[in-house]
Amino acid sequence: xxxxxxxxxxxxxxxxxxxxxxxxxxxxxxxxxxxxxxxxxxxxxxxxxxxxxxxxxxxxxxxxxxxxxxxxxxxxxxxxxxxxxxxxxxxxxxxxxxxxxxxxxxxxxxxxxxxxxxxxxxxxxxxxxxxxxxxxxxxxxxxxxxxxxxxxxxxxxxxxxxxx
Numbered sequence: 001x002x003x004x005x006x007x008x009x010x011x012x013x014x015x016x017x018x019x020x021x022x023x024x025x026x027x028x029x030x031x032x033x034x035x036x037x038x039x040x041x042x043x044x045x046x047x048x049x050x051x052x053x054x055x056x057x058x059x060x061x062x063x064x065x066x067x068x069x070x071x072x073x074x075x076x077x078x079x080x081x082x083x084x085x086x087x088x089x090x091x092x093x094x095x096x097x098x099x100x101x102x103x104x105x106x107x108x109x110x111x112x113x114x115x116x117x118x119x120x121x122x123x124x125x126x127x128x129x130x131x132x133x134x135x136x137x138x139x140x141x142x143x144x145x146x147x148x149x150x151x152x153x154x155x156x157x158x159x160x161x162x163x164x
Contacts (some may be wrong), residue, residue, distance in 0.1 A: 048116030055113035094158035111148030
């Protein structure tokens with residue numbers, strides 16, 4: 001319970017901080033750019049960096065739906081143990097093509113969010129010296145692909161009958 005409370009507190013602080021940053025950025029430049037294009041040179045501007053607020057809000061929505069479905073959704077008890085049968089719930093949910101498509105889109109957006117967020121967090125914490133920038137950017141990309149990709153494997157394998 002303590003771990004969940006701490007995780008929730010960190011998550012909520014992240015959301016509040018992100019919305020505050022978005023507001024300050026909008027106030028600093030109230031009129032949008034006339035033409036958006038690659039900044040070139042050493043700039044790290046990317047699709048991930050320019051859509052952080054939107055991918056973050058999409059992730060927030062995903063987390064709410066995910067919790068409603070899997071934490072507070074139907075309760076199936078395992079006949080042998082009496083424990084909650086989450087595998088049965090997973091199989092039931094991921095046989096719905098709409099839910100699978102929404103989950104995969106959510107993982108794509110999460111990956112995009114993490115791709116920029118990991119390196120940005122390292123930079124904000126002062127943990128990204130110039131000599132390691134390239135490695136940290138690549139590690140962030142790899143971690144984003146692994147997290148989003150491995151979570152995306154679950155609905156795909158269940159939907160196509162490879163598991164369950």
